[in-house]
Amino acid sequence: MTGEFSSTWLTLREPADAAARADDLIEALRLPTGGELVIRDLGCGTGSLGRWLAPRLPGPQRWVLQDRDPALLAHAAAHLPPAAADGSAVTVETAQGDVTALTAADLAGTTLVTCSALLDLFTVDEVTALAEVCVASDTPALFTLSVVGEVTLEPADPLDAEVAAAFNEHQRRVVGDRMLLGPEAVGAAAEAFASAGATVTVRDSPWRLGPEQAELTAEWLRGWVGAAAEQRPELALEEYLKSRIEAAEAGRLQVTVGHQDLLAQKF
Numbered sequence: 001m002t003g004e005f006s007s008t009w010l011t012l013r014e015p016a017d018a019a020a021r022a023d024d025l026i027e028a029l030r031l032p033t034g035g036e037l038v039i040r041d042l043g044c045g046t047g048s049l050g051r052w053l054a055p056r057l058p059g060p061q062r063w064v065l066q067d068r069d070p071a072l073l074a075h076a077a078a079h080l081p082p083a084a085a086d087g088s089a090v091t092v093e094t095a096q097g098d099v100t101a102l103t104a105a106d107l108a109g110t111t112l113v114t115c116s117a118l119l120d121l122f123t124v125d126e127v128t129a130l131a132e133v134c135v136a137s138d139t140p141a142l143f144t145l146s147v148v149g150e151v152t153l154e155p156a157d158p159l160d161a162e163v164a165a166a167f168n169e170h171q172r173r174v175v176g177d178r179m180l181l182g183p184e185a186v187g188a189a190a191e192a193f194a195s196a197g198a199t200v201t202v203r204d205s206p207w208r209l210g211p212e213q214a215e216l217t218a219e220w221l222r223g224w225v226g227a228a229a230e231q232r233p234e235l236a237l238e239e240y241l242k243s244r245i246e247a248a249e250a251g252r253l254q255v256t257v258g259h260q261d262l263l264a265q266k267f
Helices: 008-021 024-029 048-056 070-080 122-136 160-169 182-196 211-231 238-249
Strands: 037-042 062-069 090-096 112-116 142-155 199-204 207-209 254-265
Touching: 008 048, 008 070, 008 142, 008 211, 024 142, 024 199, 024 254, 037 048, 037 238, 048 112, 062 238, 070 090, 090 238, 122 142, 122 182, 122 254, 142 160, 142 182, 160 182, 182 199, 182 238, 182 254, 207 211, 211 254
Parallel strands: 037 062, 037 112, 062 090, 112 142
Antiparallel strands: 142 254, 199 254, 207 254
């Protein structure tokens, strides 16, 4: 899988991610007690999911952070919290490589597989293979903040719907010989895990961005509109983007960006 992500962008979005994730899925998660939890974080980025999840789980934990980017891996490994919910130790190791090629051997001894804002970059075959590997190894999966293609901006603009549609088309683009799932990722993952024999729970986990998140909103707009313009250059979105960023920076724009979290596990 290809793709580079700015550490600045990942850091900027971390508070919104933390506020959006579905806490109740942690309560539904069935993990063994009395031993070390081994958690593999796919596409870990700067480690924001680990910083959110590790302090919410009791017991000693070993996080295996996996990413293609060695700089992000180093940052994530250095910034995970040292203690679990009950004060037990949290330790970290890193694995550089392609997260779409996970095997049963990779999951040997793993307690939980996680990822955040990643599934949209998978293909249907890759999601199916991941589900089969997780279920075959009896490893629960908690996948958070997958985009679902739903965006609401207030006040509305006549171009909003066209930009959203173009962005969603861009998310489904073909990269090399891979057709990305984009906003269909959660549905594909839910179907794949269910077919493999897991029980699947899906929760909405939208970003709700207002005046307090103006910097994040402006940066999100640049990426959202930029992808739409790349997909449909005839839309000529320069003035639209300028006016939307001005509204965000002035505290006059509310944005809801749809995501979903998915928990899959065998009972």
